[in-house]
Every structure is written in structure tokens, then in C-alpha cells.
Amino acid sequence: MKKKHIMDAKGIERALTRIAHEIIEKNKGVEDIVILGIPTRGVHIARRLSHIFKTIEGAALPVGSVDATLYRDDIGMKEVQPALKRTDIPVPIDNKKVIIVDDVLFTGRTIRAAMNVIIDFGRPANIQLAVLIDRGHRELPIRADYVGKNAPTSMQEKVKVHLKETDGVDEVVVEE
């Protein structure tokens, strides 16, 4: 199996710092922002972003998780039932700016499902999307507002984001 490192710990940190600044710039501050990560690694990235916001703006932003499993469009089609993770939306999201955070953006189907979950919880002012890696191959008209790194890949390749919280190391690897 061929392995290619495309990001190391420093690179991930820089990318997230840049994304945080872009979010602040686009939203003219951090007011009314709620960050919702997609389990498992999206939640860790969401927490890291919140930490960066705290050092930049001095304000702690609400962080939650949104599990899109129950809204997937392939329930009953795959052999294995996808495992459920936690949904935890810590504050009412009506009229808030919700930023969905995930590690890898691929087909866009998870993001579609996550948006439907969020809309069942309330009516946010808008929904934005931040991802660490955009690997292409979209199957739905979805694009990210904030991207850590664009990584063109073939369909056969696998993009793996490893984070200290779950994997003991910060890196992004492309496997064939």
C-alpha cells in the first residue's frame, strides 16, 4: 500500500488558524456563531477552531456535534448499519450562523444530511462549511466556504486525517 503524507502537525495548525481568520473576516467577528462538528474528527477540529477563536477574539464560542447518520440516503442499502454517534446542539440555533466542520469533504452527501439535521433543530441565519481537506468528487451541489487544503485524489485513494485526540498524531495521509 502506497502512503503519501500531505499535511503534518504544523500544516494542520496553520490551516486551522487561517480558516479561523477567514471565518472572522467573512462574518465580521464571531458574534452569533455556533460551531458544529461532524463526529468523530470533525468535532475535534471544531474544538480546535473554538480554541483558536478564543486566543484571537477572546470569546468562547459554543461547540457541538451533529451526527448525520440517521439522515443518510443509504440507510438500508449498505450491508452494515452505520454506527450512531452523538448529536449535541448546545444552544438554540435560530438566527445563528452555524458553521459545520468536518475533516474531509468528498461526495457532499454527509454535509447534505448534516444540514437536514440542523434544519430540524431550528432556522439558522445561515449555514457555512469548513473542512480540513477537500478531496473533490462531489455528487451534490455543495462546496466548502473554508478549506484547509485542496487535495485532488482519484476515487481509489483514501484520505485519512489523523488527529492527536483520536489517533495520537496530527497528520493527513493519502493511501492507495
Place this chain on the structure above:
Amino acid sequence: MRLKRKDILAIEELTKDEIELILSTAESFKEVSEREIKKVPTLRGRTIINLFYEPSTRTRTSFEIAAKRMSADAINISTSSSSVVKGETLKDTARNLEAMNPDCIVLRHPSSGAPEMLARLVRCSVINAGDGSHEHPSQALLDLLTVKERFGRIAGLKIAIAGDIAHSRVARSNIHGFAKLGAEVSIAGPPTMMPSEIEKMGCKMFYKVEDAIRDAHVIMVLRIQLERQKTGLFPTAREYSKLFALDSKKLEHAAKDVVILHPGPINRGIEISSDVADGKYSLILEQVKNGVAVRMALFYLLMGGSRE
């Protein structure tokens, strides 16, 4: 880990890993019932038939709510208003229901083994919602979830089950379930209500409630099934109550942080006194709440993957 089964018929046939998967899935589903919009689209277009040959409020409502919160279509059939009163057999009812192409049938039946027979007859999933004195798997799963939430674990806990063990499908399912997850189970009740060779299920037997509940973390009180009590297993309800009901006096023999479960419906003053049923040790309503989550998990695990 995945659940490969077509049916959920008994705790006895489930592995420890399968039980743990069901419990962890149920934990995730609890949050759905706390949302303002208590509905997820997961089982859209699926049809679930609740076929109940015995009266039930809790279990039937719980299965129905679970199905509806998953966006499945739930149809309830109770025998008093169905063709069963015209003499249709379970087999014929099953074949006719199957012709309407449901995805899951939830069956409660007075005869032990009826769900197993149904499961062999139909292609769709079958969930046993209580069969005779055999098993009531979803009840044991919700009891396990309730205890796990309270103590953070099942392994190493001491569970006491008191009452009519012989007629109780709840007891049978729970003895299997708690034993599989590593708890120690004691049972207590009058000798006439103890099945022979019950110790072979791996539990300790006592004839005095006080002895069984000593050191217990959990006391599960069973309902005295007055409808099945015409054969004189105890002289009077009053005598049973005096000797075996869990009241605050007997409770003095238990640990200070003990919790009390009851599968419902309660016969107040017969197997449990009102002050205990409504008291601070009681997790009875938590059990009901967890029942919905467990049944959502069962529906999800049976219908959330393809079996082909």
C-alpha cells in the same frame, strides 16, 4: 460490530457484543426523544406492524412511538378488534399480513415460542414483545440500559429479582441479559413460583426477599400476574404482600444507594408498596423512557442495513 439478525426473539440467543451494540445504539437514540422535533427520517417508507395478542399499554405504545420517531409507518393490531376473534390462526394472520409487505412485525403472544414460529413463516423481521412465560427481550434491554446509565457498568453488579419467577418472561430475559454482561443475579420468591432447576441459568435462589436483596445494587420487582394466579400458588394477595412485597421495612436490608426497577404495570400494595414505587430509589419512569430508545435501536439495527 453489526447486528446480522433478521429477528430479535430472545436475549438467550444474543451475544454479549450484540447486546452491547444495542445498548450503545439506544444511548444515541435517547437524544432524539429530547428534541423539539422528535422525528428522524431514517426509516421512511418502512412498515412496522404491532401485533398484540395480549393487553399492553407500555410496550405497545413504546414500540409505536419508537417506530413513529423513526418515520416508519406503524400499524397496531390488537386481537380484540381483529379477525382473531373470528378464529383465524396465527399462521393465517401472519401470511395475510406478510402479503401486505411489512418490514417488521412486533408480536406479543400468550404462547411461548409464537414469535419464533412467526419468524420462520415470514420474510420480514420479527421482534418478540413478550411470549408467554418465555422471554421479553426489549424489556430486559431497557432494564440493562437503565442500570448501565446509573452505574456506568453492568459487570460486577449484584441484581436481585423478586416475585413470580416461574411465570415471568421479564425475569427470564433479565437473568440471561445481566448474566451475559457479567452481573451476579439473585432471585427470590415463594417456592411455588420458582421454576425447577432455575439455578442452571446461573443465578442464586432465595426464598426470602430480605436475603436476596442484601448487598444488591439493583432490585427488580416483578408484577404478580393476578390473571395467571387462579391455581393457588399463594393463599391470598394479602399474605403474599406481607411476605414478599418490597416495602420500606424490607428495603432496610438493602444497600443505601440501591435502585429499584419494575417492568409495570404495578400492583400497588401487592408486590411493591407505594412509598417504595414512588420513592427516591425508584427508576421506574426512567425505564419507560429508555424503552423508547431501546426499541428505536432495535428497529434501526434490524432495518438499517441490508440483509442480502
